Amino acid sequence: MFSSADYAFMSQALRLAEKGLYSTAPNPRVGCVIVRDNQIVGSGWHEKAGQPHAEVHALMNAGAASRGATAYVTLEPCSHFGRTPPCANALVDAGIAQVIMAMQDPNPMVSGRGRALLEHAGITVESDLLQAQAEALNIGFISRMARKKPWIRLKTAASLDGKTALNNGISQWITGAAARHDGHRWRARSCAILTGIGTILSDDPQLSVRHIETSRQPGRIIVDSHLAIPLNAKVLQGKTDTYVFTANGHDLEKISALDNLGIRTFILPNAAGSVDLYKMAAILAELEINEVLVEAGSGLNGALIEAGLADEIIIYLAPHLLGDTARGMVKLPELMRLEQKIALKIQDIRLIGEDIRIIASIHPG
Numbered sequence: 001m002f003s004s005a006d007y008a009f010m011s012q013a014l015r016l017a018e019k020g021l022y023s024t025a026p027n028p029r030v031g032c033v034i035v036r037d038n039q040i041v042g043s044g045w046h047e048k049a050g051q052p053h054a055e056v057h058a059l060m061n062a063g064a065a066s067r068g069a070t071a072y073v074t075l076e077p078c079s080h081f082g083r084t085p086p087c088a089n090a091l092v093d094a095g096i097a098q099v100i101m102a103m104q105d106p107n108p109m110v111s112g113r114g115r116a117l118l119e120h121a122g123i124t125v126e127s128d129l130l131q132a133q134a135e136a137l138n139i140g141f142i143s144r145m146a147r148k149k150p151w152i153r154l155k156t157a158a159s160l161d162g163k164t165a166l167n168n169g170i171s172q173w174i175t176g177a178a179a180r181h182d183g184h185r186w187r188a189r190s191c192a193i194l195t196g197i198g199t200i201l202s203d204d205p206q207l208s209v210r211h212i213e214t215s216r217q218p219g220r221i222i223v224d225s226h227l228a229i230p231l232n233a234k235v236l237q238g239k240t241d242t243y244v245f246t247a248n249g250h251d252l253e254k255i256s257a258l259d260n261l262g263i264r265t266f267i268l269p270n271a272a273g274s275v276d277l278y279k280m281a282a283i284l285a286e287l288e289i290n291e292v293l294v295e296a297g298s299g300l301n302g303a304l305i306e307a308g309l310a311d312e313i314i315i316y317l318a319p320h321l322l323g324d325t326a327r328g329m330v331k332l333p334e335l336m337r338l339e340q341k342i343a344l345k346i347q348d349i350r351l352i353g354e355d356i357r358i359i360a361s362i363h364p365g
Contacts, residue, residue, distance in 0.1 A: 002100075002129050009035050009072045010102060010129045016045040016054070017074045017137055022188045022214045023048050026288035028075055028141040032058040034096075036069035048215070053078065055087040059094045067095035074134045076105040076127070079114040088114040092121040100126045102134035106145040140191065140290030143311070149281040152194075152309055154294045154301055154362075155186060156329050157316040157355075163326035164298070169202055171327075178353025179316040184211040186314060190293040192219035192241075192284070196300035197228055206234045207295070219243065219289065223300060225274045227251045227265075229258075236261055243287075245275045277307045302331035305342060310362050313344070317356040 016031030024030075024046050032054035034042035042065065044057020052060075055077055059066050077087040077099065091099060099118055104127060105111045115125050135142060140151040157175045158164045165171035173180065187193055193207040200222060207220045219241035222229060227248040229236070236242060236258070244258060247269035255265050266283060270276040284292065294304060304310040315329070335341060344360040351357075 002126075005038060006072075006100060006129060009033050009040070009070075010074070010100065012040070012043070013054075013072045013074050014102070014130060014133055014137065016043060017134075019045050020047055021137075023216060025049065025191045025216075025290055026141075026144075028138040030054040030073065030075045032071060032073040034058045034062040034066055034069050034071050036062075036065050041065035041069060053087045056090055059090055062094075068097045070098040070100060071096050072100050072129075074102045074130075075138070076101050076103065076111070077114040077118065078105065079110060079117045086114075086117075088117040091118060092123065096123060098124040098126075100129055102129055103127070103131045106138075106142045108145065138290075140292075144285045144288070144290050148285050149309070150191070150284050150289045150292045151311050152281070152292045152294060152304060153186070153190070154296075154304065154310050154313040155183060155316075156295075156301065156313070157183075157318065158329050159320050159322040159326070160317050161321045161323070161326075162329055163322035164329055165327040166322065167325045167327065169327075171203075175316045175318045175355045176353045179318075179355040179357065181211045182352045182357065183314075183316070184209050186293055187218055188212055188214040190218045190291045191289040192221050192243075192292050194221040194223065194292050194294045194296065194300075195235075196296045197222065197224040197226075198297045198299065199295070200224070200229055200233055200235060204234050205295070206237075208238075208240070218293070221245065221284070221292065223275050223277075223280070223296075227254050231257055231261070236263055243284075245280045245283075247273055247275050274303075277303060277309055281309050298328050298331040301329065305330060305362060306332065312347075312359065312361050315358045315360075316352065317358065319354055319356075 013031040013033045017029045020029040027049045031045040033040050042058040042062025044054050046054045079086050079088045118125050143151040188209045208217055217240045220235050222244045224244055225247045227246045242263045244265045249267040258265050268276040268279045343363040346360050348359040
C-alpha cells in the first residue's frame with residue numbers, strides 16, 4: 001500500500017523524466033528522486049543516450065545521504081551493460097535501502113532482472129506506483145520492445161467538417177499559429193516524422209522542428225513506391241537521418257544518388273507493388289525508432305490504419321467549413337455496415353488557440 005508521500009515523490013520523478021521528452025531517444029525517459037527521512041536528498045533524470053541514467057545523476061546529487069534512503073524511479077533500474085554501466089549495481093553500491101519503481105522494464109531480455117539484482121542484495125523493491133503515467137511517457141519504447149514496431153501516431157489538421165485541403169490542393173494554413181506550434185512539440189518528441197511521396201511533391205516540406213527549442217531533429221521517413229522523389233527535395237537536405245522506403249528496386253541510378261546524399265533506401269515491395277508497411281514498421285524498430293509521427297495525405301493515413309499499424313491520431317480542427325469537394329483526412333474503402341467502422345477512443349480534447357485538438361487511440365475492426 002503506497003502512501004500519499006510515495007505518490008508525491010513518484011510524481012516528482014515523473015516530472016523529472018519529462019525533461020528528457022525531446023532528447024533521450026532511443027532510450028526511455030526516466031526520472032529518479034532519492035528520499036531520506038521524508039525529504040528529497042537527490043534527484044536526476046536521463047538526459048541523453050550515452051550519458052548517465054537518472055539513478056546515477058540522483059545518487060551523485062545525494063552523495064552520502066543515499067545510504068539507507070529510498071529511491072523512487074520511473075522505470076526498473078537496468079541490470080546490464082549497455083552504453084553505460086548497470087544502474088541497479090550503482091544503487092546497491094550506494095547503500096540504498098528501498099527502491100520504488102513505477103513500472104518494469106518492457107525489454108523482454110532484461111525485464112525483472114534489475115529487480116532481482118536489487119532484491120538479491122537485500123534491497124526492498126516495490127513496483128507499479130503511477131504505472132499508467134510512466135507507460136504513457138514511454139509508449140514508443142514499450143511498443144518497440146513488446147511489439148517490435150514503433151508507436152505510430154497520425155497527425156492531421158482539418159476544418160470542422162474534416163477537410164484537410166481544398167480540391168486544388170491548397171492547405172496552408174487551415175489551423176492557427178498556436179496549433180502549428182503545438183504540432184512542432186509532437187515533432188520534437190518523435191524519433192522520426194513519416195510522410196508519403198504525394199506530400200513531398202505537393203508541399204516540399206522540411207519535416208523539421210522549428211518553432212520550439214530542441215537539442216536534436218527527428219529523423220525523416222518517406223514512403224515512395226515508385227522512387228519518384230526529386231533529389232533536390234528539402235526533406236533530403238541536411239544531416240538528419242533520412243530513410244526512403246520504396247517498391248522500386250530497378251532505378252539503380254536514383255538509389256545510388258540517394259546513397260551519395262547519405263539517404264538509406266529500403267526496397268520493400270508487396271504483392272500490389274506498393275511498399276510493404278509491415279516490413280517497414282519492423283525495420284523502423286530495428287533502427288531503434290520508438291515514436292513515429294505521420295504527417296501525410298489521406299492515402300497513406302488510410303493505408304496505415306487499414307494495416308492496423310496506426311496506434312493514435314491527433315486531429316486539429318479549425319473553426320470553419322470547406323465543403324464536400326475538399327480533400328478528406330483518411331482514405332478508406334467504402335463501408336457496407338456500421339460494424340466495419342474504425343473505432344477510436346478519445347484520450348484528450350482541448351482548445352489550442354482557436355482550434356480544437358483531439359487525441360484518440362485507434363482500434364481497427
